[in-house]
Amino acid sequence: MKKWLICFIAFLGMIVLAACADESSQEKQSEDDSASASEGEDTTQLSFIHWRGEDKEVFEDIISQFEEENPNINVEMNIYPSEQYQSNAQQLLRDGSTGDVFTSQPGTQFEAMKEAGLFTDLTDEDFVSKFSEGSLSVGQADGKQLAIPYQMVFNMPVYNKGMFEELGLEVPGSWSEYQEMADTLMENDIIPVVFPGADIGPNQTMNSMMMNNAKDEDIFQKLESGEESLTNEWWVTTLEDFQFFNENGYFQENALGTNQDSAMQMVANEEAAMIATGSYHMATLKELNPDLKLGFLPPITVEEGEVDYEGIHTATFMLAINSNSEKKEEAKKFINFLSEPEIASQYANGTGQHLTVTDVEYESEELQNTAHWITDKNTRFQPRYLITEAAVEEAVLGSIENVLGGASPEEAAKEAQQIVEENID
Known part of the structure; x- marks a missing residue:
C-alpha cells in the first residue's frame, strides 16, 4: 500500500476516535449533570x-x-x-x-x-x-x-478542689463554716468567688444564694400572682447576703465590670477559688489549666440544721x-x-x-x-427559670445588681417590687 494511503487511513482513524471520545465525554458529563440535578432535588x-x-x-x-x-x-x-x-x-x-x-x-x-x-x-x-x-x-x-x-446543667459555683486539698479546707455545710472557709482563702491572698457581673451577672448565682432562704419552690409563681413580695424576708435576706459577699471581699473588686473570660482566667491562674457560674464552664477551665481538679460548691447561707437544698440543677x-x-x-x-x-x-x-x-x-x-x-444530691430546679414574665425577671436580677452597686437591700427590693406590680395581672 502506498505510504500516503496508510497515513490517510491513520488520520481518519484518529478523527473517529476523537469524535467517539468527545461524544463519550459529553454523554458522561450529561449523566453527571443529571445525577447532580437529581441529587440536588432530593436533598433537604x-x-x-x-x-x-x-x-x-x-x-x-x-x-x-x-x-x-x-x-x-x-x-x-x-x-x-x-x-x-x-x-x-x-x-x-x-x-x-x-x-x-x-x-x-x-x-x-x-x-x-x-x-x-x-x-x-x-x-x-x-x-x-x-x-x-x-x-x-x-x-x-x-x-x-x-x-x-x-x-x-448545675447552676452553682465551680471550685478548685486541688486548692482546697492543699489548704486543708473542707466543703462547708453551714453559713458559719462557709465564712471560715472564705476567711482562710483571703488570708492566703485568694479571692473566694469571682463574679462575672459584666456579661453573666447574677443570673446563675441568685439561684444557689436563695435556695435555702426561700425554700418554697413556688415562690416566684406566688410573686407573679401577687401572693408574695420581694420586700418580704426571703428576698431581702438574699440581697443582704449578696451585700455581705461584696463588702467583705468574697467577690473580687469591680465585680459588675468583670466578664466571664476574665473570671475564668482568674480561676485558671488560681487567683480565685471559685467562679460564680456553673458546670458549663468546667471544660473551658480545664482547657485553660489542665491541672485543675474541679467540683461544685454552692454558697450555704443558713446554718446546718436549716439546709434543705444542696445545690441547683x-x-x-x-x-x-x-x-x-x-x-x-x-x-x-x-x-x-x-x-x-x-x-x-x-x-x-x-x-x-x-x-x-x-x-x-x-x-x-x-x-x-x-x-x-x-x-445523690438534693438539688433544686433553678428558681430563675420559674419566672415567666421577662419584666419580673429583669426586676429580680436588677435588684441584685443595684445592691452590688451600693444600694441598700431594702431599697433595692422596694424598687424591684414596684416594677413587679406594674407587670403582673
Missing part, C-alpha cells in the same frame, strides 16, 4: 440554630456523621451569641425558613415561644423515651411535650421543632440522632456537659466525679 437543607458557640466543633463532627447516615439531608448550623439568641430567636422562627430544629431556654423564653405557637408537639415521638423522665417536665405545657431538654438547651417548618420529618430524624446514647456521649464528653439522655457514658474525670450530683 435543614436549619439548626442555637446559642452555644463553644459546642461548634463537636456539633460539626456530629452533623457530618448524621449527613453520612442520611445522605439526602444537609444540616446548616447557625450559632448566635446568647443574648442575641434570647432576644431574636422568636423573630427568626416566624416564617419557617430558619430553625427547623431550634433550641430554647426554660422559663421566659419557653413561655414566649409557646404563646407564639412555635413548638411542634413531640409527645408521641419515639425518641422522647430516650431521655430521663424526671428531666422532661420543664419542656412540657398543656399536657404536651413541646421541647426536649438536652443538657443537665437545670434541664436546659431544649431541642424543639419549628411549627412553621416544612421539614418536620427530617427534623425529627436529626433529634432522634442526637438522642442516640453513642452520639449523646460524644457530645457530653466533647463539651463537658451532663446530659438528660439515658445510658450516656462519661469519660472525663470532672464529669465522672460530678455525676453523683444527679442521683
Whole structure:
C-alpha cells in the first residue's frame, strides 16, 4: 500500500476516535449533570440554630456523621451569641425558613415561644423515651411535650478542689463554716468567688444564694400572682447576703465590670477559688489549666440544721421543632440522632456537659466525679427559670445588681417590687 494511503487511513482513524471520545465525554458529563440535578432535588437543607458557640466543633463532627447516615439531608448550623439568641430567636422562627430544629431556654423564653405557637408537639415521638423522665417536665405545657431538654446543667459555683486539698479546707455545710472557709482563702491572698457581673451577672448565682432562704419552690409563681413580695424576708435576706459577699471581699473588686473570660482566667491562674457560674464552664477551665481538679460548691447561707437544698440543677438547651417548618420529618430524624446514647456521649464528653439522655457514658474525670450530683444530691430546679414574665425577671436580677452597686437591700427590693406590680395581672 502506498505510504500516503496508510497515513490517510491513520488520520481518519484518529478523527473517529476523537469524535467517539468527545461524544463519550459529553454523554458522561450529561449523566453527571443529571445525577447532580437529581441529587440536588432530593436533598433537604435543614436549619439548626442555637446559642452555644463553644459546642461548634463537636456539633460539626456530629452533623457530618448524621449527613453520612442520611445522605439526602444537609444540616446548616447557625450559632448566635446568647443574648442575641434570647432576644431574636422568636423573630427568626416566624416564617419557617430558619430553625427547623431550634433550641430554647426554660422559663421566659419557653413561655414566649409557646404563646407564639412555635413548638411542634413531640409527645408521641419515639425518641422522647430516650431521655430521663424526671428531666422532661420543664419542656412540657398543656399536657404536651413541646421541647426536649438536652443538657443537665448545675447552676452553682465551680471550685478548685486541688486548692482546697492543699489548704486543708473542707466543703462547708453551714453559713458559719462557709465564712471560715472564705476567711482562710483571703488570708492566703485568694479571692473566694469571682463574679462575672459584666456579661453573666447574677443570673446563675441568685439561684444557689436563695435556695435555702426561700425554700418554697413556688415562690416566684406566688410573686407573679401577687401572693408574695420581694420586700418580704426571703428576698431581702438574699440581697443582704449578696451585700455581705461584696463588702467583705468574697467577690473580687469591680465585680459588675468583670466578664466571664476574665473570671475564668482568674480561676485558671488560681487567683480565685471559685467562679460564680456553673458546670458549663468546667471544660473551658480545664482547657485553660489542665491541672485543675474541679467540683461544685454552692454558697450555704443558713446554718446546718436549716439546709434543705444542696445545690441547683437545670434541664436546659431544649431541642424543639419549628411549627412553621416544612421539614418536620427530617427534623425529627436529626433529634432522634442526637438522642442516640453513642452520639449523646460524644457530645457530653466533647463539651463537658451532663446530659438528660439515658445510658450516656462519661469519660472525663470532672464529669465522672460530678455525676453523683444527679442521683445523690438534693438539688433544686433553678428558681430563675420559674419566672415567666421577662419584666419580673429583669426586676429580680436588677435588684441584685443595684445592691452590688451600693444600694441598700431594702431599697433595692422596694424598687424591684414596684416594677413587679406594674407587670403582673
